[in-house]
Amino acid sequence: MDWLRTLPGVVFWWGWGMVALLAAGSLYATWWARRNAKVIGAQTPRDVSDLSEGLHLAWGRTVGPELAAPLTRRPCVWWKAEVWESVREADASGKYRHVWRQIAQEESDRPLLFGDDRTWAAVWANGATVMSSEWSDWRGQNFPPEDRSPPLNASGAPGGGIRHDVQGTFGPRFRYVEQTIGIDVPFFALGEVTRSDPALYQPDDEDDDDADPDAGFGDDGGSGDLWRPEPSRLGQFPTPDDVIAADMSRATWSVTAARGKPFLLSTDHPDAISAEQELGAKGGLIMGGLFAATAMLLLWLRYAS
Incomplete structure (x- = not known):
């Protein structure tokens, strides 16, 4: 291994730093998974009607809002969509290859409502680890997709954003x-539970005669036309505040991220999630x-006398 000792220090x-970084990343993932499994295992699922404030694993069935996923139009209470485009680019040697480049990523911006026959709770999926009940991963030549009914998977999870592909010039674009998370499916939420006062989201009883009916919209800089939001790449508009207020007015409890604890939303039973985290x-x-052993071996080979 003399060549290893004579390598320039920078090289x-x-x-060595790359190997050490892989070791640190793997060990961090181990700690993160063990922490999740421990917290999930310590919690007993509680019906929404039996909740109290604090860290809880709440469970019920999804009740709303009734949405339509943007790519497939499937009914759901939550969705997340990503679109990747195959583009041709040159690598360092000047050779061309096709890679996937993400051009859109969005998720629904309304609170997910779940509960039992007596009480409902609301949870915002933003920032949570979400394990959906259904997903599709397919390819095509157009955007929006021409195929609105791709194969539906009810287990597992879609693969990550794979940049490199072997489809070549004539592959799908x-x-x-x-x-998605479907309507009326079992649902578990691990997080900080706080009481939500529905009265805070009710519209005022008294009308204000001086109120501007177009308040909340800006002008276009002098033309006299009112500015209104443009649709996203997936054709979605921001949800108006009054619609979100109506959603929240139906919930007695809110579930949010707890400081230093996992924030998890899933349609799978916690026992299955805990077993997956342990694995x-x-x-x-x-x-x-x-990776850690490799890093130590490299140091020993370079500096051992």
Whole structure:
């Protein structure tokens, strides 16, 4: 291994740093998965009607709002959609290749409502780890997709954003990934539970005669026309505040992220999630150990007398 000892310091430490970074990332993933499994295992699912304030694993059935996913138009209470486009670019050697480049990523902006026959709770999915009940991953030549009824998967999760592909010049131009949570399906939410006062979201009883009916919209800079929001790449408009207020007025409880704790939303039973996290932790520990051992071996080979 004399060549390893004679490598320029910059080259050696760059390579060693990459191995060390992989070790640290794997060990962090192990810690993160073990923490999730521990917190989930310590919680007993509680009906929404039996909740109290604090960290809880609430469960019920999804009740609203009734939405339509943007790519497939499937009915749901929550959706997340991504669109990737195949583009041709040159690598460092000047050779061309096709890679996937993300051109759109959105999720529904309304609170998800779930509960039982007596009480409902609201939760915002933004910032949470969401395990959806259904998902589709398909490809096509147009955007929006011409195929609005792709195969539907009810287990697992879609693959990550794979940049490189072997489809070549004549392969599909777009890749679509859509995840949804269906209507009236079992739903679990792990987070900080606080009481939500529905009265805070009720419209005022008294009308203000001096109120501007177009308040909330800006002008166009002098033409006299009112500015209104443009649709997103997926054809979605921001949800008006009064619609969100109507959603929240139906909920007695709100579930939000707890400081230093996992924030998890899932249609799978917590036992299955905990087992999956433990399995991931074991895999991360093995990979982290291998990378850490490799980093130590490289140091020993370079500096051992």
